[in-house]
Each structure stands twice: as structure tokens, then as C-alpha cells.
Amino acid sequence: MKHDVITETDQTISGAVHVDRRHDSAEKHVTGRADYCDDIAEPYGTLHAYLGVSTVAHGLLKNVDLSAVLMAPGVVGVLTADDIPGHNDISPTGQKDEPVFPTEKTEFHGQPLFAVVAESRDAARRAAELAKIDYDVLPHALDPVSAQEADYPFVTAPLKLERGETGPALEAADNRLKGRMQIGGQDHMYLEGHIAFALPGEDDDVVVHCSTQHPSEAQHMVAHVLGVPSNAVTVNVRRMGGGFGGKESQMNLFAAVAAVAAKKWNRPVKIRPDRDQDMTATGKRHDFVVDYDVAFDNDGRIQAVEGNFAARCGYSSDLSGPVTDRALFHADNAYYYPNVLLRSRPMKTNTVSNTAFRGFGGPQGVVAAERMIEEIAYALGKDPLEIRKANFYGDKTDGRNLTPYHQEVEDNILPRLIKELEENSDYQARRQAILEHNAKSRIIRKGIALTPVKFGISFTATWYNQAGALIHIYNDGSIHLNHGGTEMGQGLNTKVAQVVADAFQVDFERIKITKTTTEKVPNTSATAASSGTDLNGMAALNAAEQLKERLVAFAAEHWNTEPETISFRNNMVQIGKDAVSFNDLVRQAYLARVHLSAAGFYKTPKIHWDRAAGRGRPFYYYAYGASCSEVSVDTLTGEYRVERTDILHDVGRSLNPILDKGQVEGAFIQGMGWLTTEELWWDNTGRLRTHAPSTYKIPLASDRPREFNVSLAEWSVNKERTIKRSKAVGEPPFMLGISVFEALSMAVASVADYRECPRLDAPATPERVLLAVERLRNGG
């Protein structure tokens, strides 16, 4: 394959690789003509399902009386666990700890207990409120600390990463600090909530349209719940109105309910929770409580780190195993720990089961690493950036290139990246000016921070690192492209189509982008872990290369020339001295009975992971980035404003710089939201009270930095042979938001003359900021 050849872009075709190309659906987005699942025309007779949920956080289901539900106007019937023909289980990792509907007890406030099916969504929604459920209420634990105190179990096996010996290093160190950091979770707040729409077919068949990042899993879950083979179930998704990890496993419930109801009544069934139910009944980013113990010398160089990462996993495992693993994988962020011992504590809690969210535990690990850097800086009276530089990974020559999981860091570009950002953002002069400002200003204090990110790319479940694609060339020369990835706004379809356009050297417009469906590419992985383009781009390229090979072989024979003389260029094919249009070649090939359809496949090389031993190479490569943010804080109220952010981010050799830049900007803002205004708040009964945009506050346009400079590291080329030497971009820039958090911390620290690390917990709401200011002013 030619993917590892670094070529200059040939711009004779439209939509070539490495050029800015707008999202393929942009015109449909702006006109409202892009169809989402809820926009699909409903066949006559469509029914609507709605979930009935529990109103206690933990309790035995003593009596479930649905008679009033059944009597309500428009109701066709109800679904309970008894109506499930196959398995009452939708646990994505096979732990059998997540029923569609529980039968004996409810384990979180808002847990779906049954579904009602009615002639309209409104009727179903109203009827769902009428259930009379008696509970024997049990004690509950909502957070990882109270869960540990109550001896709650782990939801999944914890992970330990260990290298060197931390005990003696901690004892012998010049300096040692222990601390605890609370890190809040985050709701995805995709603008399009969960939805599934099932159409029954003959025999066991059912087709489910679903807003999902993981059609294959939805397919397998529906089959499992219906008790039918996977080949009876088709799952389709054209696009999602945002995913961010929230639709990697959480759509299973909705797909299963819609499908069971559709088969039971033999009518199309749609289910769409309202925003409140979407936010209370589906999982979020894991909250963590991190206890750290760090030893360092007088220059701020880390000698040993011990960390305990306790997570609010919710009532079931879902993806908490790999999420908490990834937190540990990123608890080093960009820093070498000579001796290290990290443990995860995936705690069961009486809350909704937490799930994937952009970064997948990684951000929680990174923010904890940056907290330790801050601690060291304040303890030694130094600029945190100086401490960061002292601890960056080195290379083979200095032996400082081994991660806590024994993978060597071979592609570290942070020294150059940080140097460039430090210069371009004028960090040193601005920091000096801020120190001077703070010395004079009573009320408004400022802070600045420059933070790095290093993020490991690959699913840590090694078998997930595979992908398929399907390309047909029709005999008019038009190309039909399909692959296993899903479109949620990131522009995956655009990028993969660029790869195919580049392979055939034909215009982008010739390629039809089609919905993702389990009928065309089987056994796909979730579009997650930032892997969409890396995996599906390569699979599509593989399919295109197969087709090209066949076309070249045919042309060589037909035009009686050597294959080496044949090249694809600008919608034409040069064959020896002849040039024919791509369409003509395809037409001729068809007449000569050349197979014009190919299935492509890709699996990521080099990776392996032994979880029990805590050793291996879980990541194919790392993506890097850094951001520098300046904030102003009102120390009377805790209100703040981000004055300026500069970002330099590494996407390797970008397939589409403008789309990548959009990912970087959006991820930064989302990461900033996680650490600032986005607060999940449960009351004492275990009810989530921030469950809609009225109470859960994601960033607005006016929250973005007043000056926002975002650049890609154009000089970066992936050392590994990825698709066109690009790098994954979905998740890594999320962690750039940490610079805002640390800048807030500096502004707070100024009220005690930077003698003390403010130990802000996340999210740093105006309230947390003010209370930290008051704590520091009152002497800590």
C-alpha cells in the first residue's frame, strides 16, 4: 500500500487529501435537510415507546403495578422484563450486570423499569408517569468515597500499573506531597438525544435506525435481547447529532426496547426520551477521586508517584473497566515517573452507569498529573511550566522514555511543540506582566498556564483495532463508499471520501457517501477512541487499492501495455501513451467482466497489551498538543473570564486541516466546560438535579476565550504508517482545556502570594473559585 509514502498533494481533483474540504453534509446542515433519526418519515401505524423509571436510588421492587399505565389513553401495552424473548442483558462487555429492565431491585434513581407503548409519544410519555411502584428502600452510596466506606464492590477488575519501587523512593525524597483531588463527571449534552426506531420484518428480521456510534454492538445487543441470530438484525445510522462517547453503548437500551416492541406488536416503534430522561437514564463521564503521593527533588524533578484512582462507575460495569484503565494510562500525561504505582478503584455506586466520553478516562488521568505538577511548583516557588519541562519524557539515550505500562515513548515532539507555543503565545512576558498586575490589583486577579497533552491512540482492547469498508464502482463511473465508521459531526465521511478520491484521483463529488449499516460492513468497532479515520480510512484505502489493481491489470491487458505505465490522474487514467477518462475505463472494465466491488480491511499493527502484567504496547502512537490560557478572576464573586488561549496541536500530516482545526477548537471548549461550569449535582436522595440545559451549563459562545488562536503543528508527520501519516484528533485536544483550569488556579493562588497550591476541585465553578479564594485568604 502507498499510505506510508509522504507525497505532495495533487490538487487537480477536488477534495484531495491534505486540503481543506468542507463537511460533506454542510449544505444539508444549514438548510435543515440533513435527516437525523427523528426526521425519518414514519410509516402508517408507527407506535411510540417511553420509559418508566424508578424514583429511588436503591430499593427492592416490592410491587410494580402498571394497571393505570395500561388504562391510559392511547396505550397499546407495556414491556417489562417478562416480555423479553431472549436475554435480559445489555452489558457491553459481557459481564451480565446490566439488564434491559431489572426484576428485583432498582440501583439508581431514574433507572428504567419498564416501557409503555402507545399510539403517540405524548400518550406514552404521560402514561409512563402513572405506574405505582412500591419499594423496600435500601441504603445507597452515590460517590466513590462513600461507596468505599460502605464496602461497595468494584464493578469490574481494577488495574495496577507498576514500575520501579515507589516505597524507598518516597521515603528517601527531598520533598514529598500527598493530596486528594475531586474531579467531576460530565454529561455529553449532544444536541440530538438518544433515539431508536425499529421496523419489524418477516421471520426474525428487524431493522433499527438508531443514533449510535456503534451499530454493530446495537445489532448484537438487539439480537441477544430478541434471542435471534445477529443476521436477523440490521442497524442503520446516517448521522448523529453529536455523540462524544455517549452513544457508544448507551443506545443499546433504546435499540433493544424499540426492537422488542416492534416484534411484539409487529408495528414500527420509535423511542425518544426527553432531555431530562436522556440525562438521568444514560451514563456520563466518570467522576474520580484521586489520592496522590509524589516525591520530587529540589529542582522539581519527580522521583516517585503513587496514585489511587477511585471512580464513580455507577451501578454496572458498562465500559468502566477500559475507562478506568485509560485513566491510569494517562496518569503520567507527558511526564516520566522513575518509580510509579497506580491503582484504579472502579467503584460501584447507586448512580447511572457511567460510560465513554471523549478521552475515555484519559482526561481524568491527565488532570491529576497536572495537579501534581502544580503542587510541586507551588511547593518550590517555581513556575509550573518549569516543572513540566523538567519532567517531560526523554528518549532512549537518557532512559527517561518508559511509561508506567512499559511502553517506550518513541515519537515525543513536545519539546519543540512547547517551545513554539511558549514563544508564539509570549508566555514568559505575559506571565511576568500578570505577576505585576496581581501585585497591584485588589479585586481582579489574573492567571496564566501552559499545559501539554500526550494521548495514546488505539483501543486498549486490541481486537477493536480493526475496520472494514466496501466500495462499489458502478458502470457509469460513480463510486459508492461505505465503511464501518459513523458520522457524528467529526467529518469522518468527508475524510474517508477524500482518501478514496485521492486513491482513484477522481473528484470528491463522484463519491457517494452512504449511511453506516451492519448490512454492508460486519463486526465493526465503535467509532470511538479517536480511531475513526485511522481505521476506516485505511480500510477504505485497502478496498480502493484492490479495485485499482484490478483496473490496472485489465487496462494493461486491454491496451497492451505494462502496468507501470498506468496512472490515475485528474479523473483520467494514463495508459501508456493513451489517456482515457475514468468513466471509460470503468465502462470497458465492466464489459470485460471485471469485478468492480471490493471489501477492504485493516488492523492496526504493532500493538499488544497484557493487562494482568500491566505491560505492553497498548498504543500505536501518541498525539500531542499544548495550550496556553490566560484568565481574569473576580475575587469578590468567583466569576471569571478566559482572556486568551493559544493552542498548538499535533494531528500529524492532516488529511483535512480545517476539519481538524474544528475538532481542536470544539474539544478545547468542551474540555474547558468540563472543568469550569459543567456540574453534575445529585441531591441526598440520589436524584440528579442538573439534568437539562436549564440546570446543566455547557459553554456558550460568550464563554470562549476573548482571543482564541488555534494552530496545527504543520511540521508534524506521524512516525507510524497511518493513513497518509495523519494522527487521530477526536479526543486529544479535549485535554487542552486544562490550561484554563490551571490558569484559574494561579489567579486564586495569587491571593496567598503563590505560597500554596489552591487545590481547586473540578469543575471550578465560580462558587469553587470563590470558596478557594476565601480559604486561601483565611490562611488555608
Added chain:
Amino acid sequence: MNHRNEIRFLLNGADVAVRDVPADKTLLDYIRLERRMTGSKEGCAEGDCGACTVLVGRLHGGVLKYETVNACIRFLASLDGCHVVTIEHLRGEKGGLHPIQQAMVDFHGSQCGFCTPGFVMSLYALWMENPEPTELEVETAIQGNLCRCTGYQPIIAAAMAANRYGTPANDFLTIEREAIAERLRALDDGRRVITGPEDNRAIVPADVSDFADILSEWPNATIVAGSTDVGLWVTKFMRPIGPAVFINNLDELKSIKLTDSALEIGAGVTYSEAQGAIRKVFPHLDAYWDRIAGQQVRNMGTIGGNIANGSPIGDTPPVLIGLGAVITLRKGKTRRTLPLEAFFIEYGKQDRAANEFVEAIVIPRTEPGQLNAAYKISKRRDEDISSVAAGFSVTVANGVISDCRLAFGGMAGTPKRAETAEAALRGQPWNAATFAAAGKALEADFSPLSDWRASAQYRTSIARNLLQRFFLSHDEQTGEPVELLSA
């Protein structure tokens, strides 16, 4: 009276007459489910995300004006005589993409695309009124639109560049404006509308005296003005609201009058409609006004409604109480007035009889020596409900505080004056110590709640600190900024 039983309006290019409109039928459900116009999206059904944003054009004093609204919480019955414009109607000068749409495409303003139609509608409304906006004006126009993908930068860039793609003068709604106004005038037959099933009646009064009559006939009718709160009773709590009387079209409740002594605002005046007068008469409220909800809600919600619903965390009561506002309540043809703070009796209870309605708000003009301030503290700066809101008015003569009003929202079950703290200021010299003492005195006035917006400790701290901010920002010695700038 001879009434009509259907709601008539224009939907994009079409004349529409809908019979049997239940009180709680929303515009969004109507266009998506009954008309299958699926460009407008439901993101939250509570007026907070803007994915359902459409334009509503309405004749006001003979002039047709278009504003953004949230279709999810706007009731169909409230649209009698209006022109509803959805994303499906937009087009460019020569067909194809509208200038706003083309700019959004060219600047990569969409990623997942779900919020995009709503953004396009908000930016379209802005561009029609203000084709060369500042960045701050764009941000203000899209406070009510959430995007989770882009980080907003490309959307702002598109808005700033939109005028390069076409000018409002050549826009289809400009060109058709007179014809549409004519069609809307033709819809106005001056009749009361009664529609919907018996148990879910929607009533649209012909005028204010008809409204008063309706309340006599249906004393327990739900009064719906902007529906920014009542809309949520329906979409979130599925509460029945019928019979409901829709008063948003009553021009008589929309008067704004400035006299020598006061600004008088009709109860039906929306936040947007009031903003010009507020800015002129009470400049300290200008920036505060932009922090009331988002643009769509400001276009719908009324000051009268904000008062009448009795919420302890409404944005306008604290600042109006701070200014000494008085309200007029009307029942049939009789009227009474009372100080605004007296209207709020306790949480969930106001001094309003069943068949009585808030008719007007009278805000006394500022006296010489009177210093005013309005503060809102919230988790997120814009489009958020306050943790604490405050309206202060302090009169200083010869270095002594002669009078003051300190009103707070979010500190008690009602918007409330801090009487102990006021007493601590009155008659005292203008200095830091006086304000520190007043801050301390607040503890006797309030025992706030802890909830998801703020803890009691935080509320107590900021209430105290806002007094310090007030002193510092008005004291000549301060010599440095004491508040983050809004720009």
C-alpha cells in the same frame, strides 16, 4: 361576543387556519409532527438550546417585525395573526442558499449539524436588523443557541462575514414585507378566538377589556404571555394548562411610557421590547438586561410574566424592587397598585386574586444623588438562572447615605429587600466600614438554601461581597476595575 374557533397565521408562504387547537399544543410539535417540516429540531423542549429556533413576524403599530423564538415552548394558539418563518423557507437572492447559510458553509460553522438550523435562524434575525454586528452583538444574539461541537468560533466568523454574502435590502423577507403585512392585516378580524377541546381550551382575547371579561368568565384560566415559563409546565411537567388565555398579542399591554417621574411599562412588554427604554432611563440595567436568558426568551418573555409567576429567582424583580417599582393589578375595570416587594408574599404565593392580572409596572426615575447597580451571579455567565441577583439603590448626600434599597433574588423564598442591611446603611457615612457592617447585617436578613445552583455559604458570601463591590465601584478612591467587563 361573536368569536372565531380557529387560529390563523402564515407559515412560510402559506396561509394556515387550524381548528381545534388545544391550549398546550406547541409550535414545534405542530411543524414537525403535523406538517413534517423537520428542519427545526427538538434539543431540550425547555427553551434553552435553540435548536428549534424559528422567526415570528408580527405587526406592532402597523410595522412588521421579525424576532427569534423557541418553537418548543411557543404555543400554537399564541400565533394568531403572525408570520412563522422556519428554516425550510430560507433562500438566497437567486434561490439556493441564503447568505447566512452560505457563510455558515464557507466558515465551517456546522459539525454534527443538529443545532445548525437554529443558529442559522438566530443569525438571520440578527443580520436583518444589524448586518454588520460586533462580535459581542453576535454572542448576544446566540446566547440562546447551544453548540456542543464547534466551540462557536466558526459560527461567529460566519456571522461577522455574512454581509459579504448579501444584504438585507435584497432579502426575500424584505422584498415581501409589505405583501406579508397586508396578508397579516387581512387575518385580523378583531374577534376573540376560542378553540381546542372543552378541557383544554385556548382563548385569545380581542383586546384588553375582552381579556378582563375572559378572566371573569374563566377565573382560573392560565394566563400565558411569553410562555417561557408556562411552556415548561407543559413540555417538562405535562401539566394541563387549559383553559389558557394567550395575551401576547394585546398591544394595549405593550405600552412603554416615560413621564417626568417614572418609566411605565405595560405587563405585556417583552424584555426585548423594553430594552431600548431601559437602556436610556436606567443605564445600569443595560448589561444586566443582556444576561436575562437568551435572545429567543427575551423576545418572548414579558416583565409582567416574570413578576406574576412569583419565582424567587426571576431576573427582573430584584432590580425593579431595588428601584422602588410599583405594579398595577387590574380586575375587570378596577385597578389597585402596590409596591412590587409587597406582591411577593411567600414562596409560591403572590398578592393576586384569581381573576386579577398584572397590568403595568411603574419604575420611578433616578433622583439626584441616587446610585444604582444591578448584579447577577450565575454558574455560567449568560443564559443561566442566577445564584444571586441584586438591585441596589443608594442615595448619598454630603457623604452620608440618606436612603437605600437593597433587593436580592435567590436569597429567600421570594425576591426580598435586606431590611437589616438597609438599616445599617441609612444615615451612615459613605465609607468601606459602613458597607462592611451592612454586609455583616445581611446574615440577619437571609438564610439562603443550598441547591444545584449554589450553596448557602456561597450565596451568603456573594451577597456580602456585592455590597463591597457596590462601594468600590462607586467610590472615587478605588482607582481600579472591580468587576469583569462584559465586553
